[in-house]
Amino acid sequence: MPDALLEVDRISKRYGEVVALREMTFEVRAGEMFGFVGSNGAGKTTTMRIALGVLTADSGQVRWKGAPLTFETRRRIGYMPEERGLYPKMKVAEQLVYLAELHGLSAAAARRAAGEWIERLGLGARRQEEVQKLSLGNQQRVQLAAALVHEPEVLVLDEPFSGLDPVAVEVMSQVLREKCDDGVPVVFSSHQLDLVERLCDRVGIVRKGQMVACGTVDELHEGGPARVRVRVEGAGPRWVEALEGVQVVDKLNGSVVLELSEGVDDQAVLRAAQDAGPVREFAPHRPSLSELFRNVVTEETAA
Numbered sequence: 235m236p237d238a239l240l241e242v243d244r245i246s247k248r249y250g251e252v253v254a255l256r257e258m259t260f261e262v263r264a265g266e267m268f269g270f271v272g273s274n275g276a277g278k279t280t281t282m283r284i285a286l287g288v289l290t291a292d293s294g295q296v297r298w299k300g301a302p303l304t305f306e307t308r309r310r311i312g313y314m315p316e317e318r319g320l321y322p323k324m325k326v327a328e329q330l331v332y333l334a335e336l337h338g339l340s341a342a343a344a345r346r347a348a349g350e351w352i353e354r355l356g357l358g359a360r361r362q363e364e365v366q367k368l369s370l371g372n373q374q375r376v377q378l379a380a381a382l383v384h385e386p387e388v389l390v391l392d393e394p395f396s397g398l399d400p401v402a403v404e405v406m407s408q409v410l411r412e413k414c415d416d417g418v419p420v421v422f423s424s425h426q427l428d429l430v431e432r433l434c435d436r437v438g439i440v441r442k443g444q445m446v447a448c449g450t451v452d453e454l455h456e457g458g459p460a461r462v463r464v465r466v467e468g469a470g471p472r473w474v475e476a477l478e479g480v481q482v483v484d485k486l487n488g489s490v491v492l493e494l495s496e497g498v499d500d501q502a503v504l505r506a507a508q509d510a511g512p513v514r515e516f517a518p519h520r521p522s523l524s525e526l527f528r529n530v531v532t533e534e535t536a537a
């Protein structure tokens with residue numbers, strides 16, 4: 235397993251009475267895309283702000299390559315804040331050149347990098363427009379360019395996909411994947427779980443300021459109850475209701491997803507299905523990230 239590049243180690247943070255983070259912990263490795271998911275108010279933005287040094291933690295530590303983050307190492311992070319933070323009256327190209335120079339690039343290198351990202355992100359026709367006059371999605375493209383223009387060694391992006399049209403989602407996904415392939419770790423938060431599942435190597439689910447599950451989607455499911463997806467032609471729900479320790483947890487395009495309690499023999503379920511009618515589908519069911527997330531949120535509500 236490759237070494238962690240960015241480590242968030244037991245970070246806690248309160249805002250007055252509100253406990254925003256409780257020992258939040260995770261790590262991101264070279265070339266890895268890490269998806270950060272959680273309900274509204276779970277603590278994602280707070281974590282990212284602390285990782286960036288925009289906000290200080292009450293306790294815990296953020297490390298880059300094993301050493302605590304310093305002002306210097308923070309400059310190597312490409313950040314896309316949730317509140318976006320562009321200068322509204324500045325023109326697109328001017329803004330990107332300015333931000334690149336702020337990160338230490340020479341004037342010539344800044345102009346070159348800004349020009350490259352403007353083209354890459356499909357902003358060529360907008361380069362001389364004021365940011366405030368752009369559509370929300372285009373402003374977001376500029377924001378991504380701003381996070382990338384100084385060739386960062388790690389990318390931390392707060393909801394980079396929100397509000398983007400499908401083409402922009404693809405452009406952004408490709409850019410992030412390329413960065414990962416170059417070895418740059420990418421962390422991003424999102425409520426679009428299908429997208430997170432499709433793009434990310436690993437996922438962290440945050441609940442009430444804590445990391446409650448972290449790993450690949452397969453790892454997150456490990457140890458969970460067995461599930462099978464079954465489609466019996468022309469059969470209603472009766473045959474399942476008659477089975478002990480089996481319950482329907484989902485319905486998908488004419489199939490049902492069954493959860494089997496420990497000790498239930500899946501072959502007995504198959505036989506019961508065959509008795510009910512012609513079986514057109516019978517397969518192990520791997521839960522989607524949305525399903526896993528729903529389980530966590532349900533636990534939260536029940537807690």
Ligand SMILES: Nc1ncnc2c1ncn2[C@@H]1O[C@H](COP(=O)(O)OP(=O)(O)OP(=O)(O)O)[C@@H](O)[C@H]1O
Nearest residue numbers: 249252253254272273274275276277278279280281
């Ligand atoms: N400046 C602040 N003052 C007081 N409380 C705050 C402040 N910022 C955040 N909080 C609280 O801290 C908790 C974590 O908020 P945070 O914005 O980190 O969540 P989030 O996971 O990013 O949510 P969302 O998905 O809605 O963006 C919430 O309870 C929020 O109300």
